[in-house]
Amino acid sequence: MDSEVRDYIDSVYDTVVRRNPNEAEFHQAVQEFFESMEPVIAKHPEYRKHAILERLVEPERLISFRVPWVDDQGQVQVNRGFRVQFNSTLGPYKGGIRFHPTVSASIIKFLGFEQIFKNALTGQPIGGGKGGSDFDPKGKSDMEIMRFTQSFMTELHKYLGPDTDVPAGDIGVGAREIGYMFGQYKRIRGGNEPGVLTGKGVGYGGSLGRTEATGYGCIYFVQEMLASRGLDLSGRRIVVSGSGNVSIFAIQKAQELGGIVVACSDSAGYIYDPQGIQLDTVKQIKLVDGGRISDYIDYHPGAVYRTGSTEIWTVPCEIALPCATQNELDEAAAQLLVANGLLAVGEGANMPCTLDAVHLLLSAGVLFGPAKAANAGGVAVSALEMAQNSMRLSWSFEEVDNKLKDIMANIYRSSLEAAEEYGFQGNLVAGSNIAGFKKVANAMIAQGVV
Incomplete structure (x- = not known):
């Protein structure tokens, strides 16, 4: 392979490590992705010219905020909230919210970085983002979870919108937590924007099959x-x-x-x-x-x-x-x-x-x-939920499931084809990286330096 290209990719990775110290999970995600990039950059020098790798590894914004809430004993607790809006080239930021004591900037950035390419693979018009908090929902009462999620959304709502950033659930965040967040979002913003969150209950804008x-x-x-x-x-x-x-x-x-x-x-x-x-x-x-x-x-x-x-x-x-x-x-x-x-x-x-x-x-x-x-099926159906919300329609479980089957089959085929094109026959790790990357990279070039 081209040693000059390899040196270039290594230099971008070294910059990631230097700029993001003590973020092992984020480093790992970038390293795994970069292992597939050498033949792509060698074949497409325009990606290097437009600094696509350098731009991809830097989030468009990383939001960190305090989340104060009151437990059932009347004691004030304080957690930390995050939202990384990593890349909006293909559409509004899309990615789940995770509530788990291990959540940190590194975890959220690794998840958001992966989400860019995962979302691109689905073929849906969605960009990459992720969010969460080091709040642990285990052992908490419904009222404690409600108070926490309301406080969380009181800050997070400033950065969300159906055409801007659309979170969903992840570890520790299910329909209950999404419901509380959606209620608080409506309370603050007024009106009803069902497309601002996915993973909602089916009775108020959620999708069957999600x-x-x-x-x-x-x-x-x-x-x-x-x-x-x-x-x-x-x-x-x-x-x-x-x-x-x-x-x-x-x-x-x-x-x-x-x-x-x-x-x-x-x-x-x-x-x-x-x-x-x-x-x-x-x-x-x-x-x-x-x-x-x-x-x-x-x-x-x-x-x-x-x-x-x-x-x-x-x-x-x-x-x-x-x-x-x-x-x-x-x-x-x-x-x-x-x-x-x-x-x-x-x-x-x-x-x-x-x-x-x-x-x-x-x-x-x-x-x-x-x-x-x-595991792109979840975000794929989240995008289908967004589409249903926009059209004020509700599809049957069978319709959603058939669309999901088609999306997963298309992801497999596009990953396999990309792997073969760039010399990684049968390697779906490299293939999925390349297929997702090329879709985002080409759109980034088309949209200019932003």
Whole structure:
């Protein structure tokens, strides 16, 4: 490859590290992306001339703010809120809001950077953004969550709008939190702009199929990968980390298509059920009772519960779906999965595999669906929700699900074609990076230096 181009890319990365010290997650996301860029920059010198890489790694704006709120004991608490509006070249900023104690500027920037290319891959007119807070909703009452989200939106509303920035949910933010934020937005702004948030309840502007979209979309993407080798999900042993919405609906769709899901987890540990996970029980525990996944063995004593959520990757499987959080699957886990007969990985969470794990899995010939492609279903249907809000229409579940299938198939094809064009045959990590990048880069050049 061109050493001058490699030196140029390395110099841009070095600037990212220097300008953003102590932001390991953001550095990792940029490094992973830049690994695919050398043949693209070599073939298209106009991208270097227009400083596309330099502009892409710098957010259009990063907003950080104080979020004071009062708990049920009358004590004032203070958290920190963030919103990164990373790139609006293709449309209004679009990306979820995460409430989790690990949230930091680095986490939000890594997620927002990934969102640029993920959103581009969907083919929808949306740019990249992300937001959140280090607030922990676990153990909080509904009233505490309402007071926090209202305070959060009191500041955040200044930067939002249906044609400006449209957040959705993420870890720790579901329909309840979105509802409280939407109510506060309307209270402050007046009027009714349903397109300002997605993931809303179906009764007030939400879309059928949005809750299921990320999990379903991940399975649709894995289907496409398996079909390339003449395989399908039927009878395959599957391990799914996590037990939130993404995991639950990935399990549901996998089981509908004949897969045998034998393990899932939460932050404390995992369950292994050799007969296959009973999804109704998981839904009852996690979506209704708000319990821990360890409660599963109370219903199904033949199952096994073990502490240590990342130990789930010791369970032999043919398909692994990391759907919990970033960097949950490392190189050692990848080695064990390969030794146990792994065929495919679909990243349901954002950057759940470390760089070393990704490299090992690709070198072992494992079919690998990277997050920016495999988990794009959620934001794709969020964009469909925006479209329905704009038209004051509501589509059926079947209409939304069919559109989702088409979008995921198109993402797979465009990623595969880009990989082949630039010498990364079969490498969907590189292919998705390149396909998303070229769409954004070409639009950035067309719009001038802004």
